[in-house]
Amino acid sequence: MIPIVVTPYERRYLQRVRDLIFHSELVHSHLDWQETDQWLDTQSVPMRCAWQRGRLVGVMGVSSPLNRTCWLRLAAIHHQSDHSRVLRALWEDLVIELRSRYVQTVALLAVRDWIVRYVPVLGFRYVEDIITLARNGAELPETLPNRLVIRAAQPEDLDELARVDNAAFEPPWQLSPDELRQAVRISASCTVGLLDDMMVGYQLSTLYFDGAHLARLAVIPSVQGLGLGGALLADGLQRFFRRGIYGMTLNTQSSNRRSRRLYERYGFAPNGYDLPYWVITL
Ligand SMILES: CC(C)(COP(=O)(O)OP(=O)(O)OC[C@H]1O[C@@H](n2cnc3c(N)ncnc32)[C@H](O)[C@@H]1OP(=O)(O)O)[C@@H](O)C(=O)NCCC(=O)NCCS
Numbered sequence: 001m002i003p004i005v006v007t008p009y010e011r012r013y014l015q016r017v018r019d020l021i022f023h024s025e026l027v028h029s030h031l032d033w034q035e036t037d038q039w040l041d042t043q044s045v046p047m048r049c050a051w052q053r054g055r056l057v058g059v060m061g062v063s064s065p066l067n068r069t070c071w072l073r074l075a076a077i078h079h080q081s082d083h084s085r086v087l088r089a090l091w092e093d094l095v096i097e098l099r100s101r102y103v104q105t106v107a108l109l110a111v112r113d114w115i116v117r118y119v120p121v122l123g124f125r126y127v128e129d130i131i132t133l134a135r136n137g138a139e140l141p142e143t144l145p146n147r148l149v150i151r152a153a154q155p156e157d158l159d160e161l162a163r164v165d166n167a168a169f170e171p172p173w174q175l176s177p178d179e180l181r182q183a184v185r186i187s188a189s190c191t192v193g194l195l196d197d198m199m200v201g202y203q204l205s206t207l208y209f210d211g212a213h214l215a216r217l218a219v220i221p222s223v224q225g226l227g228l229g230g231a232l233l234a235d236g237l238q239r240f241f242r243r244g245i246y247g248m249t250l251n252t253q254s255s256n257r258r259s260r261r262l263y264e265r266y267g268f269a270p271n272g273y274d275l276p277y278w279v280i281t282l
Contacts, residue, residue, distance in 0.1 A: 009047035033182035060090035069171035107172040133268035144227025168218035211247030
């Protein structure tokens with residue numbers, strides 16, 4: 001058996017990692033705000049390379065930990081290698097660093113099927129599906145009467161956005177200020193909701209060739225259930241209607257009852273594009 005040597009990722013391996021990702025079909029790349037290539041170029045996060053006789057056979061890295069949680073950001077395996085052995089070697093080495101950084105949970109959104117075959121042996125457990133909902137057309141229900149003032153987000157809102165985001169979402173769904181900056185940069189619409197000048201919610205949507213995608217909708221817990229999420233959603237949709245865009249998709253956890261009720265009221269229905277969500281507790 002050819003031994004597998006695992007080393008930390010170094011910038012001088014960048015081109016080899018790029019080549020591996022380009023040529024292999026066994027690539028897992030987390031859906032986030034940066035292209036993998038851009039992420040590789042800038043990151044200083046826990047990441048490992050696996051080598052056999054000097055040839056790069058695998059790479060694995062996680063997103064920047066936030067609240068002791070991170071995503072399996074990248075995993076790629078050379079097709080002519082013992083996939084399971086390479087993945088295990090990478091993971092076992094990576095976990096040492098994750099523990100030393102006090103990471104407790106690593107999450108995985110399985111965008112490609114192949115990785116699901118291997119993660120149970122690494123100790124990941126399936127939690128639930130992340131479902132996609134879609135709607136079309138200009139019909140909207142009445143929003144509940146509310147005092148929410150909605151305006152476009154400004155660059156100086158970033159810290160407040162992060163506060164609202166982190167109060168509304170649990171890890172691993174929270175975004176760091178850096179991720180939020182990136183998200184706002186590529187968004188087509190980002191609006192914030194204010195009650196008495198205090199930011200209590202926001203929505204962020206991106207634009208695709210065939211419509212808009214609501215990437216984030218958040219309202220702080222103390223004022224949830226008062227129609228503010230609905231108001232932000234309706235306003236966000238109307239902003240797209242004015243640009244002639246009537247289709248919108250979004251993702252949510254299948255167990256997120258409150259968000260699902262809200263989205264169904266606003267005409268969203270599942271379109272069958274579901275992604276399994278897995279976690280491991282270290
Ligand atoms: C999901 C979330 C954004 C909803 O925001 P919200 O302000 O609580 O939502 P709303 O108040 O507009 O809607 C919820 C309630 O208001 C009422 N309501 C809202 N709009 C209404 C309307 N047009 N007509 C009648 N009732 C309405 C309903 O009673 C509803 O109650 P229900 O949950 O029992 O169905 C918020 O709960 C949140 O931030 N959650 C955490 C983050 C998250 O999960 N985000 C979504 C996943 S991406």
